[in-house]
Amino acid sequence: MIRHLFKLIWNKKQTHALLIIEIWASFLVLFGLATLIAYNVRNYLQPLGFQYDNVWAISLNNNQDTVAIQEKIETIFQQVKAFPEVESLSRMSDSYPFSHSNNGRTIKYKNASSQITFISADENLSKTIDIPMVEGKWYRNADSVGKYRPVVINRKAEKQLFENESAVGKILGDNDGKGVWIVSGVIDYYKDKAEFMENKPYMFELLKSGDTWNKALVIHVKPGTDAVFEAKLVKNIASIAKGWSTEIVYLKDARQQQHDMTLIPVLIFLIVCSFLLINVALGLFGILNLSIARRRGEIGLRRAMGATEGKVTTQFLGEIWVLATFSLILGLLFAVQFPLLNVFDVAAGIYVTAILAAVLIIYLIVTLCAWYPSRQASRIHPAIALHED
Amino acid sequence: MLANYIKIAWKVLLRHPFYTFITLFGISLTLTVLMLLTSFLDHLIGAHYPETKRDRTLYVERMVMSDSTAHSMMSGPMSFKFLNDYAKTLKTAERAAIFSYFNGSNAYVGSQKIKLNITFSDADFWRVADFDFVEGKPFNEQNIKNGDYVAVITDNFKKQYFSNSDEPVVGKNVEIENINYKVLGVVKGSPITRPFTHADIYFPYTAPKSNYQNTGMRGNFIAMILAKSKGDLKTVQSEFQSQIGRIPLPGMQGDFKYSELEVRSDPYLEHFIMTILNGGPGLKNIFYGVIGFIMLMVMGLPAINLVNLNVGRILERASEIGVRKAFGAPIKTLMWQFIVENVFITFIGGTIALILTYILINIINASGWIAYADLAINLQVFSVSIAVCLVFGLLSGVLPALRMSKLSIIEALKS
Numbered sequence: 001m002i003r004h005l006f007k008l009i010w011n012k013k014q015t016h017a018l019l020i021i022e023i024w025a026s027f028l029v030l031f032g033l034a035t036l037i038a039y040n041v042r043n044y045l046q047p048l049g050f051q052y053d054n055v056w057a058i059s060l061n062n063n064q065d066t067v068a069i070q071e072k073i074e075t076i077f078q079q080v081k082a083f084p085e086v087e088s089l090s091r092m093s094d095s096y097p098f099s100h101s102n103n104g105r106t107i108k109y110k111n112a113s114s115q116i117t118f119i120s121a122d123e124n125l126s127k128t129i130d131i132p133m134v135e136g137k138w139y140r141n142a143d144s145v146g147k148y149r150p151v152v153i154n155r156k157a158e159k160q161l162f163e164n165e166s167a168v169g170k171i172l173g174d175n176d177g178k179g180v181w182i183v184s185g186v187i188d189y190y191k192d193k194a195e196f197m198e199n200k201p202y203m204f205e206l207l208k209s210g211d212t213w214n215k216a217l218v219i220h221v222k223p224g225t226d227a228v229f230e231a232k233l234v235k236n237i238a239s240i241a242k243g244w245s246t247e248i249v250y251l252k253d254a255r256q257q258q259h260d261m262t263l264i265p266v267l268i269f270l271i272v273c274s275f276l277l278i279n280v281a282l283g284l285f286g287i288l289n290l291s292i293a294r295r296r297g298e299i300g301l302r303r304a305m306g307a308t309e310g311k312v313t314t315q316f317l318g319e320i321w322v323l324a325t326f327s328l329i330l331g332l333l334f335a336v337q338f339p340l341l342n343v344f345d346v347a348a349g350i351y352v353t354a355i356l357a358a359v360l361i362i363y364l365i366v367t368l369c370a371w372y373p374s375r376q377a378s379r380i381h382p383a384i385a386l387h388e389d
Numbered sequence: 390m391l392a393n394y395i396k397i398a399w400k401v402l403l404r405h406p407f408y409t410f411i412t413l414f415g416i417s418l419t420l421t422v423l424m425l426l427t428s429f430l431d432h433l434i435g436a437h438y439p440e441t442k443r444d445r446t447l448y449v450e451r452m453v454m455s456d457s458t459a460h461s462m463m464s465g466p467m468s469f470k471f472l473n474d475y476a477k478t479l480k481t482a483e484r485a486a487i488f489s490y491f492n493g494s495n496a497y498v499g500s501q502k503i504k505l506n507i508t509f510s511d512a513d514f515w516r517v518a519d520f521d522f523v524e525g526k527p528f529n530e531q532n533i534k535n536g537d538y539v540a541v542i543t544d545n546f547k548k549q550y551f552s553n554s555d556e557p558v559v560g561k562n563v564e565i566e567n568i569n570y571k572v573l574g575v576v577k578g579s580p581i582t583r584p585f586t587h588a589d590i591y592f593p594y595t596a597p598k599s600n601y602q603n604t605g606m607r608g609n610f611i612a613m614i615l616a617k618s619k620g621d622l623k624t625v626q627s628e629f630q631s632q633i634g635r636i637p638l639p640g641m642q643g644d645f646k647y648s649e650l651e652v653r654s655d656p657y658l659e660h661f662i663m664t665i666l667n668g669g670p671g672l673k674n675i676f677y678g679v680i681g682f683i684m685l686m687v688m689g690l691p692a693i694n695l696v697n698l699n700v701g702r703i704l705e706r707a708s709e710i711g712v713r714k715a716f717g718a719p720i721k722t723l724m725w726q727f728i729v730e731n732v733f734i735t736f737i738g739g740t741i742a743l744i745l746t747y748i749l750i751n752i753i754n755a756s757g758w759i760a761y762a763d764l765a766i767n768l769q770v771f772s773v774s775i776a777v778c779l780v781f782g783l784l785s786g787v788l789p790a791l792r793m794s795k796l797s798i799i800e801a802l803k804s
Contacts, residue, residue, distance in 0.1 A: 018700070018788075022693045029686065063598045231497035238567040245598045246566060247493050275418050276690050282411045283694035290701040 005315075005322045016323060019287065023327035026280050027362050031335050033273045034354035034361075036266055039346060043196050049154075049189030050097065050129040052251035054225070057096040058217040060237070061245040069212040072241045079236055080217060085225045090128040091207060092121035093214040097129060097192040098254035107161065107181075107203065108173040114160040116153075116201045119192075120214045125204065126152075126187075128220045136168035136185030139206045148182035150206050154190045157201035181205065194258035277365065284369040292316060292373040299377050300385025312378035313371075320370040321363065328359055391729065398730035401706070408702060415691040416738025417745060422687050424746040424774045428764050430680075432582060434658050437763060439518040439579050439586050446517065447614040447625060447654040448585065449476055450664075452606060454647035463645055466490060467652070468608030469594060469601035475632045475652075476612045482625045485614045486510065486517040489599065491588040492609075496550060496565050503549050507565070508588035509599035509610075515541075517615050518579075518586045525559035525574030532573070533593045540570040540596075543578035545760065546589040565590065568597060580761040585613065605642050614654060622656060629654045688777070695785035703727070703789045710793055711802035724790040731786030732779065739778040743771075 009016060060076070062069055073091070081089055095101045095117075103118045125131070126138040139150035148171055158167040167186055171179040181203075191197045207214055221229070230248055237246045299312055335355050339348035402409045436443035449472065453464040469487060476485045488510030496503040515527035520541075528539050540563060548554045550563060562569045570592065579586040594601045600609060616625045629652075639648035655663065703710075713723060743766070750764045 018693055018697050022690065022697060025686070025690050025693065029690070061598075063600050064602055226500055227497055227502035228500045230495070230502060234495070234497070235567055243597060245492075245494070248495055249493075272422055272687065275422065276687070279415045279418065279691050280694055282414060283691075283698055286408055286411045287697050287701050290698075290705070294704075 002318070002322075005318045008319060009322050009326070016326075019284075019323060020327045020330070022280060022284070023324055023362060023366065024330050026277060026365075027328055027331035027358055028334065029273055029276055030358035030361055031331070031354055033269060034357040035338075035346070035351060036269060038350045038353045038357070039198075040196050040262065040266060042350060043191075043198055046191065046195075046199055047189050048191050048195055049187065050131045050192075052097060052129065052255055054221050054223055055097075055129055055251045056219050056221060056230075057099065057249045057251060057254070058219065058233075058237075059094060059096075059247045059249070060215045060217070060241070061247075062212075062215075062241065063243050063245060065241065065243045069215075070210060072244075073212070073215050075240050076237055077217065079240065080219060080233065083229075083233070085221050085229050087220045087222055088124055088128045089217055089219040090122055090124035091214070092125060092216055092218055093119055093207075094216050095119050095192070096216050096218050096249075096251075098194055098251055098258050099192075099249075106175045107157075108175070108177050109161040109170065112161045112163070114157055114201050116157055116203045119202065119204050120207045120211070121204050122207045125218065128218050131187050131190065134186050134188050135166060136183070139184045139204075141206070141209070143184065144206055144209065146182065149180060150184040151181040152185045152187060152204040153183055154187050154202045156199050157203060158186050160201055194255050194262070196259065196262040281365050281369055284366065285372070288316075288320065288370050289373045292377045295377070296380060296385045299380050300382045303378075303380065303382040304386060309375075309378040313374040316374035316377065317367060317370055320366045324362055324366045328362060331358075394726050394729045395733050397726070398733045401730070402734065405702075408698065412695060412698065412734060413738050413741065415694055416735055417741035419688055419691040420739055420742035420774060420778065421745045421749070423684065423777050424742060424766065425749060426684070426687075427769075427773050428746070428750060428766060431767065431769060432580075432762070432764050434661060435769070437583075438577075439520045440583055440657075441519045442517065442615060443657050445616045445619045445622060446657065447616065447622060447629070448657060448660045449612040449614065449629075449652060449654045450660060451653065453649075453651040454606075454642060454645065455649045456646060457639070457648040461645075463607070463642065463647070465607060466609050466611050468603040468606055469599075469610045470604060471606045471608070472610055472612045475636075476614055476629065476654075479614060479625060479628050479632070481616070481621060481628050483615045483617045484513050484516060485612055486514040487594070487610055487612045488514050488585075489594070489609045490584065490611060494565060496563065498550060498552075503546070505546060505565075505589035506587065507590045507592060509592050509594040509596060509601070511594055514591070514613075517613050520576040520579075520586075523575045523577060524557050525572070527591075528573050528593050533595050536595045537593065538568065538570045538596060539573045539593060540565075541574045541576055541591040542572055543589050544575055545578050547575050563590070566598070570596070578761045580759050580763065582759055582762075585611070606640075607642055626654050688780075692784045696788045699731070699785060699789035700792050703793045704796075707796060707800070708802065710796055711798050711800075714796075714798045715802065720794040724787075724794060727790040727793065728783065728786040731789075732782035735778050735782035735785075739774065743774070 058080075060073070062072075077089070077091060080086055093103065095103055104115055105118050107114050107116045123139060123141045126133070131138075133152075134155065136152075138152055143150040151172065153161075153167060161167065161172070162170065167183045170183050172181040172183060174180050189199060190202045191199060192202075234246050234248065237244070302312060302315075332355065335351070335358075338344075338346075339351040342348070440446065450466065451464055452467045452471075453462060455462040466489070472485075472487045477487065479485065489508055491506035491508045494505055494507050496505055512528060512530045512533060520527070523544050525541075527541055528537070532539050542550075542558075542563065547558055551558050551561070558572050558575065561572050563572060564570075570590075576591075578589070581587045592599065594610075614625060614629070616622050633650065633652050636650060638650060639646055640650070641647075653660075653663075710723065746766060750766065753759070753764055754762045
């Protein structure tokens with residue numbers, strides 16, 4: 001039966017060439033869309049690793065003021081901490097959660113190396129944004145006295161650098177391989193560019209006490225705290241440090257912004273693709289309708305020879321499946337290159353999922369489009385069909 | 390003859406409403422997507438309010454410093470001093486505006502927080518960019534010299550900040566980060582998709598916190614250089630490059646020793662492409678390639694679809710073709726007829742698409758997804774769409790016509 005179908009299609013390959021190209025192109029479009037969606041969905045399903053409700057970030061900029069920066073930061077820190085609305089606060093670099101800023105560097109351990117996103121933060125960060133520890137503990141300010149600077153890394157970094165060993169207590173080296181940091185703890189996920197971000201290696205370093213460069217504050221406020229307190233806070237900071245700029249960002253808003261940056265392109269792509277596919281489906285339906293209607297004589301003959309309605313329907317469905325398989329084989333030749341060549345550094349699993357999804361959807365579309373015309377055709381009465389010829 | 394063909398096409402369309410629907414659906418939605426895309430690109434790149442002189446403006450936005458081994462690199466906006474020395478002094482240019490990229494800030498009214506973007510600019514900014522002043526006027530060199538605490542605000546910010554927004558606000562104060570600024574003027578805002586001119590409040594560069602005093606080469610300022618005419622762009626560019634070339638190398642920026650220094654002055658399109666693709670020459674072609682590929686995908690699939698449909702449907706009209714052939718119509722005439730028919734249908738689809746696009750554009754403009762969005766179907770967008778229509782019509786007409794020309798008279802008449 002299948003061999004017969006293949007022969008049927010092959011004999012009319014010129015007529016079917018355009019149909020094959022159409023299904024092939026639809027497959028490629030679907031593959032692209034499915035990859036994008038699979039990538040984002042997988043990322044979304046991974047936990048964020050911290051919590052952002054009622055957390056604000058304050059970025060400070062000293063502008064032209066260069067006098068006693070460290071003392072002013074200390075004063076601001078103490079003052080902000082003293083407000084009853086503030087439950088806890090932490091000082092860190094400008095790459096606070098959901099910010100647009102990023103700082104990367106290469107970290108080495110023996111022969112393994114990893115491109116790690118680097119964040120400076122003090123001992124309170126894990127408490128302020130509630131990062132659970134998996135192993136070891138978050139560093140304390142008192143740890144700064146040792147020879148190596150204490151750091152906390154995430155699971156992803158641990159895996160890249162240590163494979164299956166535990167990271168706690170190990171010494172990490174910088175680009176030249178010189179030992180600089182000691183791992184004091186490991187956290188699980190930390191996706192600070194919101195849920196749609198890929199899980200990447202991260203490293204937190206204890207903020208040096210004399211540091212005047214990293215002066216963003218992350219504060220956890222009591223629920224219900226509003227802009228009145230915010231205005232008070234800004235006024236307070238301005239009275240301590242004249243000429244400084246203060247910007248307060250609610251992490252909730254910053255997260256939304258990060259989401260929009262991911263979702264809007266996906267949404268546009270989704271709309272354009274679904275329009276293309278509706279278009280293709282309608283067209284396919286029209287073409288199949290026409291071509292099946294033209295084969296009334298053949299259907300009549302088959303029915304007269306005793307073929308059941310079901311058998312006739314199956315034949316037409318089989319034909320379109322064979323056609324779709326041809327196109328999909330062509331499409332797969334392209335699509336398989338992506339996981340094989342590791343294009344765009346996306347995990348092979350995502351490409352495979354996308355390919356499977358695209359194949360499934362293509363079969364679904366062609367089946368839906370061929371179903372109605374085939375059913376219609378199979379109901380033709382042999383006498384009428386043969387009479388017409 | 391043409392009228393006759395069109396009449397036939399019309400009758401054919403009416404004969405099978407279902408197929409006509411499929412055809413028109415495909416054509417009109419495809420063209421709608423294309424028109425929206427063109428309109429959006431035009432919104433991003435074209436010369437529109439307030440950057441109406443974009444075709445003779447050069448944008449200086451980034452300084453790239455790298456060390457001799459090209460291992461480390463520093464890049465970003467420049468200091469006011471640098472731009473004042475090298476961009477402002479160009480002899481071939483008409484003028485240059487120096488300003489900062491917009492920065493986030495907050496204002497507080499009662500328990501309300503207003504998020505806003507602030508920009509620091511010089512007086513020439515208002516001459517290079519053509520803002521519409523709803524009230525008042527821009528700040529001038531005198532304000533800057535005096536170090537006045539003045540500001541130009543947008544109508545949107547005015548509405549948010551002043552509770553009684555119908556009254557004129559020129560002369561009133563706005564408090565931003567505990568400093569009071571006197572409002573000098575109110576402008577119609579610029580959309581965020583034009584990052585050079587977008588902001589909610591514009592301060593003179595001498596206002597506090599602008600950091601114009603930075604002495605190094607790096608800072609937070611960028612520039613727009615206005616050439617006297619479009620043809621002058623190249624001259625201005627080369628003068629600017631020769632100025633940059635005279636800067637002694639290697640030099641120090643903070644702790645960073647650089648031996649190469651690159652500052653580009655580009656027309657907006659080039660600048661735009663460089664930004665989204667992160668620099669490098671020859672990117673213009675890649676950018677056009679990508680856009681072309683998307684357009685082809687968006688257009689190609691429905692076109693193949695239409696060709697498929699047309700090929701099938703033309704055989705339905707075999708008897709008509711047979712009769713015409715039997716009476717001596719040459720293949721060329723027949724092909725011409727089918728192409729005209731197809732182009733005619735495409736134009737009907739095009740008209741529907743135009744209406745759809747118009748509606749969608751109005752929805753987008755009114756929805757506030759992009760504040761101050763001014764997407765429009767202008768002459769350029771329209772002519773591109775017409776061209777696309779033609780290509781589309783030809784594309785989906787030629788193949789079926791060729792197919793039809795192979796039909797033998799006997800075969801055709803038999804059915």
